[in-house]
Amino acid sequence: MPTLAQNGGARAVPANAAKTYWPVVTPEDKRAVAAVLDRNVLWAMTTLEGLRCPEQDALEREFAAFLGARHAIAVNGGTAGLHMALVASGVQAGDEVITSAYSFLATPAAILHAGAIPVFVDIDPRTFNLDPGKIEAKITPRTRAILAVDIHGLCADYDAIEAIAKRHGLLVVEDACQAPGATYHGRGAGRLGRAAGFSVNGTKNFSVGEGGFMVTDDDEVYYRGNWLKQVGETLPADNPTMRHQHLLAWNYRVQEMPCALARVQLRRLAEVNERGRRNAAILDGYLQDIPGLRAPYIPAGCVSVYHKYRVTLEPEALDAPPRGHALRDAFMAALTAEGVDVDLWGTAPLPAHPMISARHGFGRGLPWSLHPEVDYSDSADQYPITQRMFAESFCLGNDEYPIYAQSESLMHAYGEALRKVARHAGELHAAAAWQTAT
Numbered sequence: 001m002p003t004l005a006q007n008g009g010a011r012a013v014p015a016n017a018a019k020t021y022w023p024v025v026t027p028e029d030k031r032a033v034a035a036v037l038d039r040n041v042l043w044a045m046t047t048l049e050g051l052r053c054p055e056q057d058a059l060e061r062e063f064a065a066f067l068g069a070r071h072a073i074a075v076n077g078g079t080a081g082l083h084m085a086l087v088a089s090g091v092q093a094g095d096e097v098i099t100s101a102y103s104f105l106a107t108p109a110a111i112l113h114a115g116a117i118p119v120f121v122d123i124d125p126r127t128f129n130l131d132p133g134k135i136e137a138k139i140t141p142r143t144r145a146i147l148a149v150d151i152h153g154l155c156a157d158y159d160a161i162e163a164i165a166k167r168h169g170l171l172v173v174e175d176a177c178q179a180p181g182a183t184y185h186g187r188g189a190g191r192l193g194r195a196a197g198f199s200v201n202g203t204k205n206f207s208v209g210e211g212g213f214m215v216t217d218d219d220e221v222y223y224r225g226n227w228l229k230q231v232g233e234t235l236p237a238d239n240p241t242m243r244h245q246h247l248l249a250w251n252y253r254v255q256e257m258p259c260a261l262a263r264v265q266l267r268r269l270a271e272v273n274e275r276g277r278r279n280a281a282i283l284d285g286y287l288q289d290i291p292g293l294r295a296p297y298i299p300a301g302c303v304s305v306y307h308k309y310r311v312t313l314e315p316e317a318l319d320a321p322p323r324g325h326a327l328r329d330a331f332m333a334a335l336t337a338e339g340v341d342v343d344l345w346g347t348a349p350l351p352a353h354p355m356i357s358a359r360h361g362f363g364r365g366l367p368w369s370l371h372p373e374v375d376y377s378d379s380a381d382q383y384p385i386t387q388r389m390f391a392e393s394f395c396l397g398n399d400e401y402p403i404y405a406q407s408e409s410l411m412h413a414y415g416e417a418l419r420k421v422a423r424h425a426g427e428l429h430a431a432a433a434w435q436t437a438t
């Protein structure tokens with residue numbers, strides 16, 4: 001059995017193995033951005049004919065068509081898109097919004113920006129999406145919406161979520177930031193709630209650096225979204241130079257250059273997602289033969305876009321001295337020495353982050369104060385499945401080198417590295433705690 005690289009053996013992934021840095025920028029991308037500069041329409045200009053923003057208009061049409069949705073509104077970030085989706089759907093200050101204990105902090109931040117209160121639900125241990133079986137226990141007379149997250153590019157369980165929402169008269173809003181192109185029983189991500197937010201931040205399968213969308217099939221939500229994006233203004237058809245202020249809103253406008261780049265990247269998105277699925281299938285093939293390591297679980301009827309590929313350790317099946325976080329960190333260190341890119345992507349349930357948990361300092365001014373009679377205190381211990389996921393799993397690939405950008409041969413090398421480290425589990429020793437920027 002070859003020696004572990006961290007003990008002086010040869011790396012499973014050679015140092016000169018080709019890896020693709022993400023996002024990929026092609027000559028076509030550069031030409032599209034240069035053409036905007038040549039045209040010198042850099043923003044949504046108000047003209048006598050109305051707004052002039054050809055790239056934004058085309059991008060909104062093309063992304064809506066990609067999703068099969070009626071409307072897409074381009075905005076300057078996924079957090080902005082989610083915030084708009086919540087408010088345009090009808091979430092108001094003081095409402096409670098149920099969401100997953102596992103997501104990026106932007107998910108509860110969007111709820112808080114709406115003046116609403118995030119109420120968390122633990123995750124399903126296999127899909128890592130919010131567990132519908134735990135939603136009803138969190139519903140109160142103040143609950144207005146469920147903000148489901150399609151984590152890692154896999155849609156949440158919307159049949160179960162919708163049934164609960166219907167029973168209790170709640171809105172469903174979708175955080176599809178990681179999931180453009182994913183499907184749930186034939187329905188596309190972004191069309192599974194009243195409105196959805198998407199991100200095109202640099203780490204995403206559909207990547208433009210920064211930016212996002214609000215998507216909806218509902219005309220009224222669409223109109224409200226457009227006002228919210230544009231500091232509450234519209235240009236009435238009978239007088240395109242006069243602005244009407246409808247609502248207190250924000251400036252979530254976009255620039256033409258990123259829209260032009262997004263249009264070209266969007267043409268490649270189906271191919272990126274397909275590569276992600278093909279590479280995931282290669283990794284799945286290795287993992288099914290490696291005792292003690294488990295591949296991501298994709299329920300029947302779901303198609304994931306593998307924004308992240310999370311590997312779960314089964315400590316009982318691994319003859320390794322370290323346990324818990326220490327075992328995970330030892331695995332990550334050994335894989336890194338083999339030349340594999342790994343990432344934690346998150347470290348604690350969202351309610352454990354100071355933004356949420358510090359209800360006494362800075363947190364005192366946040367929307368919790370709208371219901372002073374309610375105790376919203378929470379602790380990470382209330383989310384044991386999310387905690388266990390963090391302790392016993394890690395992601396293959398990272399933001400710079402995600403699996404959906406890589407070659408099949410690199411995935412085979414990753415598979416060999418996983419097999420090698422698992423076989424040597426008995427030699428692993430507690431490594432330094434894994435560092436993460438997330």
Ligand SMILES: Cc1ncc(COP(=O)(O)O)c(C=O)c1O
Nearest residue numbers: 077078079104106107177199201
């Ligand atoms: C699940 C999820 N929600 C929301 C966001 C926020 O998107 P952005 O960073 O574009 O604001 C992200 C990504 O960053 C995300 O992964």
